[in-house]
Amino acid sequence: GIQVEQSPPDLILQEGANSTLRCNFSDSVNNLQWFHQNPWGQLINLFYIPSGTKQNGRLSATTVATERYSLLYISSSQTTDSGVYFCAVPTGTASKLTFGTGTRLQVTL
Amino acid sequence: KAGVTQTPRYLIKTRGQQVTLSCSPISGHRSVSWYQQTPGQGLQFLFEYFSETQRNKGNFPGRFSGRQFSNSRSEMNVSTLELGDSALYLCASSSGGTRSEQFFGPGTRLTVL
Numbered sequence: 001g002i003q004v005e006q007s008p009p010d011l012i013l014q015e016g017a018n019s020t021l022r023c024n025f026s027d028s029v030n031n032l033q034w035f036h037q038n039p040w041g042q043l044i045n046l047f048y049i050p051s052g053t054k055q056n057g058r059l060s061a062t063t064v065a066t067e068r069y070s071l072l073y074i075s076s077s078q079t080t081d082s083g084v085y086f087c088a089v090p091t092g093t094a095s096k097l098t099f100g101t102g103t104r105l106q107v108t109l
Numbered sequence: 110k111a112g113v114t115q116t117p118r119y120l121i122k123t124r125g126q127q128v129t130l131s132c133s134p135i136s137g138h139r140s141v142s143w144y145q146q147t148p149g150q151g152l153q154f155l156f157e158y159f160s161e162t163q164r165n166k167g168n169f170p171g172r173f174s175g176r177q178f179s180n181s182r183s184e185m186n187v188s189t190l191e192l193g194d195s196a197l198y199l200c201a202s203s204s205g206g207t208r209s210e211q212f213f214g215p216g217t218r219l220t221v222l
Contacts, residue, residue, distance in 0.1 A: 031208050043199065091154075093165055095140050095164070
């Protein structure tokens with residue numbers, strides 16, 4: 001099956017810093033989602049981005065489907081950005097997502 | 110529009126018991142998928158229900174089962190609980206189309222003692 005790798009696995013930033021999270025996938029996909037898992041466990045949708053670039057406030061994402069990777073940019077990080085970030089791609093059908101292992105982000109004051 | 114809801118949010122059971130978890134999707138969504146999250150295995154797909162039929166299934170034993178009702182609400186059942194079933198169970202809701210975006214509920218945290 002498709003493999004999804006995320007890097008780095010852990011990231012510690014000071015408030016106000018910028019960061020780039022990477023998601024590599026082993027096969028072609030027709031969509032990709034980025035999620036933020038909050039401390040209570042809920043997965044919050046950040047981006048649905050099969051290709052191209054999208055921006056939402058301080059966050060933006062770029063997917064280069066032909067090269068099988070996606071990037072999530074966080075600018076001017078805040079303590080509320082802390083948590084685990086996952087990318088996920090469909091395997092076979094849109095409803096069967098394969099998740100990466102996540103990037104754990106800690107933003108300190 | 111209300112989001113995905115899951116009940117209960119927390120459960121404590123003992124080995125050998127069975128448990129039923131519930132998920133109500135976003136209004137109008139017909140697909141509900143279930144995932145298990147553990148520290149060791151990460152997020153793993155259990156199964157998907159669409160229009161009351163199981164459409165996809167992951168690699169879990171038969172102790173894990175589910176169903177979907179005509180209003181798209183779904184239940185997941187785990188029989189003969191094992192310690193390793195302790196996990197966060199998340200359900201996802203979507204329209205069910207080939208490129209549909211998945212939206213997750215808050216999860217049910219199950220502890221098996």
